[in-house]
Amino acid sequence: MVTRRDIIRSAGAGAIAAALPSFVFAKTESTSRFVLVILRGAADGMSIAAPYGDSDYPRIRGDLALSPPGQDGGALKLDGMFGLHPSLAGVFEEYEKNQALVVHAIASPYRERSHFDGQDVLENGGANAGLLRDGWLNRALGPPGSSLGNESAIAMAVNTPLVLRGENEVTSWAPSQLPDAEESTIRRLQDLYADDEFFATRLAQAIKSQEIADGEQSMDRMRRRSRDAKQVKNMMLATSRFLTADGGPQIAVVETGGWDTHQNQGNATGALANRLAGLDAGLVALRDGLGSTWSDTVVAVVTEFGRTAHVNGTRGTDHGTATAAILLGGAVNGGRVVADWPGLGKSDLYEGRDLTPTADTRGMFKGILADHLAVPGSVLENSVFPNSADAPQMRDLIRA
């Protein structure tokens, strides 16, 4: 049996290109693609998809409330109850094509209000923070020979987020401006790292990613309204390049920050609206970059928890509980809002302050993994989301 270490050792002897066959990204049989977009900082679900049909909504949200559909700056009508934020025009276009849906009043099992623990639970797939030190998406990758091979996932970040960390090898990539080190230096480093697994595997992954990403710089020129929006867009373009590369990864994780709107959150315009517009432009770029692959793609946009139903003293919202998630892509059974709406009356709110969760992120992820990526139910229940009987798999999220 040839081990990774043997391959890396042999690379010291041969030319670097020949030494890097597709062992970093195992060739996958399935054509399905999955992109997980994590909004870090607790994005406000009631702004992403406003419950304009709930009579309590304008009262509880005051100046932060979106106008009903049809009015100037009004929400984009999803159905008689919900409207999408007007900054999400690209997502709405997909919704109208039945290729996007919103899951509302959704939360991970986490019920406290720390960003860091909340993200930990969203990503580790367990019921508590710190319980599992690897991520659910990593656990879904293995074992080798299952429908998802090893190293079929990439983190679009310098450092791999928890959701992708674990036993199964994944890779990561982020743009660089430094000149490349010489080929022979890299080869010697591979030799030097041969006895140190930590360094050896990472270097091998990085080299392969660097090759795939070549040519990415030329798209960098477009002028955008804000630098952040440009970064999201560029990251999404690079993601589409990775996902369509020959023998490239099937799964990507993209992160974006800046959703913690404690003050001056705005409504149809303002800070959050700008963030959402940047996200929307990124999702459109991803769709366009994927081309025909889009038809077999699911993108899930999630955040660690929602925000308070009421406006706080500084025209923002504090940390809350349930929020909204967006699924889009050609494989999504869209054009609808999936919600068991809990209401916004005083007694309806969780602890009298937050939107009450009626859906579980683990159930949504199970639905995607099972129906889109063909991860067996037993694997989902036993290792990907252990002890999650209270979060049953959501059905019909994916087109049959």
Added chain:
Amino acid sequence: MKERTVIAANRFGLGARPGDLEIVDRNPQSWLLDQLQGPSRTPRDIRKLPHSSTVLVAVQALRRDERQQKKSAANGEPQMDQVQKYGRVARGHFMDQVSARYRAAAGSDYPFYERLVHFWSNHFAISIDKQPLPTITGLFENEAIRPNVAGKFADMLLAVEKHPAMIFYLDNQRSIGPNSQLAKRANRRNGQRDVGINENLAREILELHTLGVNGGYTQKDVTTFAKVITGWSIGGSSENGRFAEGEPGKFEFRDAIHEPGKKTILGKQYKQSGVSQGEAVLRDLATHPSTAKFLATKLARHFVADEPPARLVEELASAYLESGGDLSAVYETLIQADDPWQKVHTKFKTPHEFVISTFRAFDHVPRDARFVVQALDMMGQSIFKPGSPEGWPDTAEQWGGADGLYKRIEWCNTVARVVGSKVSPANLGDAILGPSLKSDTRKSIARAESGVQGLTLLLASPEFQRR
């Protein structure tokens, strides 16, 4: 040469400079303990910086001008030169402070003390993605953290939570007690909603600065504590010109927005009035057993291993509680324990540590910080910009991405090109890594194609990338 020498210089210190190991080798533990007094004077570069209040007053005035122009301009856009003026001034302050920080670290004879400053500054992390924080975050580190790293934790805690940078960062100047004089007036006038508390600072004090997320507090404690510290604000007129009292740019307690009355936190009632109520809560939090455990765990993780021995954590927590939160007592217990000295190179360096140790390896103090800023942006650890109040992570798992490693290698290569063949790579390896440099690594460095390549291999070696 003792292995402990390498551990003291590289894991407790900021990385050996050529010649350092011989000095440390006389007695590695004493070398560390002697540093706890700190240097007799603050490092020169840091001494030369202005006080945060001076900077704050000046940059707030610039921002007000910008806003004024925006209002009066016909198109709603401020004039370009005004925006550029603020940006230029802000960038200048930021670069001055960052340069002072990295120059001090690269040249310090008290590298353990300097590491403690960085450790606590990251514990009380401020992220500069909000204006005007880029202009004062380095000053926050020097004013609130640096004088207190070897004293009582409570003193550092109070200095931090009263520093304008922290108050700005976590929005506390805008938090208004619902029953405060100002709120009552506002409600009588027009029932306006723009009056209320903001939990941000209170939550992060409990979760990140003291007890830790599982430290035993409830949402009610957060909300009540937020009320306790309403009024903890910054003197002088605010951006919207609302308040005027107090010394501009310095901590100011504003009674008019403080929520009056006694309050109960963690089951204890606080009857004090005014600012002393919050001070009393902070002093209690500082010596709470959960805080002891939380800080002990972070220190052990930083100085021993990513998964620190539970017994050592307990010992450190006990030393903390028995000394009434005296940090020097904790450091002494740590240095005299066996655990830190069992194994060399247990920690994967963060990019920040990696860059500083590289400068020290070449005994080079950078003239300014431009190169450092670029390097750390690239490696994913932008200076003073962790993106959240949790600060930067401290484990190999969180820093060891494939891309992160590749960026380091590229940077090593760039540094090696700059330094060229001025030094012998293998001899430099002996000087900074001593007996911890493996013979295979040394051979590989010695056989490199060029001096540049040899230096790249040394800096990118597993031995140098760990501490």
